[in-house]
Amino acid sequence: MKNSLALIVAVTVGTAIGAGGYHYLSSPLLTSDGDNGSVEKQPIYWVAPMDPNYRRDKPGKSPMGMDLVPVYEEGSGADDSPGTIKISPEVENNLGVRTAKVEQQPLHQQIDTVGYIGFDKDNLAHVHPRVEGWLERLYIKVEGERIEKGQPIYSIYSPQLVNAQEELLLALDRNKRTLINSAKERLRALDVSENQIDKLVKTRKVSRTVTAYAPQSGVIAELNVSEGHFVKPGKTILSIGSLEEVWVTAEVFERQATLVSVGDTVSMSLDYLPSKEWTGVVDYIYPTLDPTNRTAKVRLRFANPSEELKPNMFARVAIHTQNDQVTLIVPREAVIRTGQQDRVVLALGEGKFKSVEVKLGRLSDLDVEIVKGVEANDSIVTSAQFLLDSESNISSDFMRMTIYEQSASENVWAEGLVTAMNPSVRTVTIDHKPVEAWEWPAMVMDFHVADSIELEQLQPGTSLHFEISKIESGYRIVGIHVMGNASEQMDHSQHKGMGHSEHKGRGDKS
Template sequence: MKPMGRYFFVISLGVLLGVSGSMVLGGKTFVLNAVETAIGKDSNKTGGEESGERTPLYWVAPMDPNYKRDKPGKSPMGMDLVPVYDDQDEGDTPGTVKISPDVVNNLGVKTGVVEKDTFDATVRTVGYVQYDEDKLVHIHPRVEGWIEQLFAKSEGDRVTQGQPLYSIYSPTLVNAQEELLLAINRDNARLISAAMERLRALQVPNEAIQKLRDSRQVSQTIILRAPQSGVLDNLQVREGMFVQPGMSMMSIGVLDRVWVVGEVFERQAALISEGDQVRMTLDYLPERQWSGVVDYIYPSIDSETRTARVRMRFANEDLALKPGMFSQLTIMSDTMTETLQIPRQALVRTGSQSRVVLALGEGKFKSIEVDVGRIGWESVEVLSGLEEDDRIVTSAQFLLDSESSRTSDFQRMEHSGNADPIHGNSPVETVWVPARVEDVMPDHGMVTLSHAPIAVWEWPAMSMNFQAADTVSLEQLKAGMDVHVEIERVAEDEYLLRDVHVDDVATQASNDSVVDHGVGGGASSDHQDGMSHEGHGAGESKQ
């Protein structure tokens, strides 16, 4: 190939790769550009080429927003790192996210309004049809013997009160009959009464006792009859079987009225009270609907399913409800108290916090902490953290919360220049801040971090020791790691490392010092000179 042809070939190849790279980057860096807490508008310029005095907070890989550095360089894929700037307007609180209207539309961001209304405490759950245990009778023998004949031979058979169930041969019953005849022959009223009471105690029917007195002949088998009408269930015997006291032979249940036991989540148990109206439907009869009330709330929670049981009673004259059926229950709690409410999908729940994303207008969003109460089917009760008519994000809020929570102080925004009525001017107890691991002391449960400035506590960038919470795994931390850490103020001049998000597990070169370059905060080495912040963390700050 001629030199001139080779030259044009290289130029064409570069243009082609540039276009392809732009297409790839446009897809992979969408989130990075979408939630631009502080991303510069011109990402093709480096820090040295920026006009004015804007200083990048840090540099990030175009295809991996978690790959951050405190100076320009190359990403693991060989791409130039993109500078990230602090573009927050004056007066914006930490954690404010600003995105353009086009990106808001592309992300599918939807918002809703905090409203005060009667809380919909409707609980929807499932239940199981059961026999009415108040009318469930179990049949057990009181003597040992052999089943001579079984009159009710199948589960599900309907029986009526007084109907024969089975006949039994028992030497004990034969002896008891002979004792009565002996007492009658002696004409001893006291012995006769005692013998008859013994027969009744052994479940011998009165008609069998009277027949014995009239005929003066001992019966080798005694017929036992049904104590109530109902349906035969749990049949455990067959003809010829030997039975003894305590053995479960069969049960008789009543179906004209049944129980339905539902299971509700632990957090929903407080929404339900005895007497609440219940609507029930079945899959196999979708056109029908049963109405009942909450009859009883069981006092314990199942340790495995973490659910509470609730019992309802339903009339069942046509026997459409059968034990073991699966049903859908709608329990309508009677509540008339008006409360602040947000849509359930707007709530972001973590292991230690409940948060929502405030829509501040002009493309600005901020993640804040809220205290929630009852959680209904579609709405959540807000106890504190929001005010009526506040606008919150109900769609794509997890993406916005992920970006905002990295630097958010989780305080409420002030309304009309007034202090937040919920939190007032009390100090922030928990903050997230970028940092670098300097040393790990697992035996002491401590870690040395060089963290960025913390504006809400008026801390400059510095190196200091922190006692780690029990939930923090120090094994995952190594010197040189770039991390985001959650620091909690547990007492005056006492701070705890509450949580750690690892940004990059690679060990950095010694010349990439966090202190020298001010990780994530754009702090220069001038901020470090002579800095000693006594009492913060678990030990003295390093110089």
């Protein structure tokens, strides 16, 4: 009995001591100004990594299924400029913050696009009749037929040609040199060959029909008549094209057009000969843009001695731009683009970051030129910059437009995969995951795309986070965060850094 009572007392005392020790160790130590203790920091709120407007007072998941990130109240130093924030190494690691240096080097780019092979129009001959009449015989039957220079192409009956021949015979009968020369010149002007004129002089017999001959060798690019047709001057009977050189017409996006110059080297491959590559040059850059898809047309020239390149073939081309001007460049994924402002997040060291405004210049697939806002060797954030930018702007000196703040609260971020794109009407089809904020299930939808977003980043196969805004005609994408696409993954082994992403911001010109 005594042993049992002693055991009960021991357990009771031990429990009390353990509870007191746990309370002592787990409770924050509140100290006065004279104490040497510290207060345990508590998060002031939790925020979605991809949507700084989605905040909660406790841990949880964002609408895109990502863990909410705790935000602590951090005091800035007296020397820190407005907008400077500081995060602990643990939070920085959890966010996956990565940085890169602002580099000073030429902005080179390989522009990959597609094109269509066509005839070299500088060597395209069009055949027109000089008189009206009837085609008695057509020696060419189909387009694509090969023809040699001097080969007969058609015979025409024309009263005008008959009269011109009779005038020459009359001049010959009168034996007047002036009239003879004048009659011969008229026949030449009506496209009668020297052989036919000599034959007329020799035989003194008018030919009912006159034959026209090919002005050059090549293939029939166009055939517009048949035997028996009545034709008039100006009518294109046929066109003859040379295949010794060909043109390739390609299109580049508006922002890429400034990088292309006449004389740039171009490489080309064809689906029907995938193992062979042709080398050509940029021959001409058209001065206007297509108003529908905002692209610029360029003309490429390729030698074709073996005539393997055929008109209307589909080609894949890569334009190798040659710009040796040294400039400041940063990775495209480092830039936060909005309809009103472009920014990057500077990494100041010791866990300090600040969002700064930059002015952008030329753009390539991987990099973007910075005209103003940063200096060479500055360290900038290339991932997790959305959250850092949001926190920096809370205390920064940026002038945020009212419309920007209003639209942010009405928008929502989602995650999906681009399955189709229609540049002519600026729409994309996206297979997206559930959107909890709007109670949407996973489904495939069509979205309008804001004018501030470049369509070339929304190619089919692109995986991305995208910001949606409601409009009268449906839904519009006003911001994107490209995570990657199939082509980038395939090209990664060949092109350094092809696994890049780009951030586009809100804003719409419409």
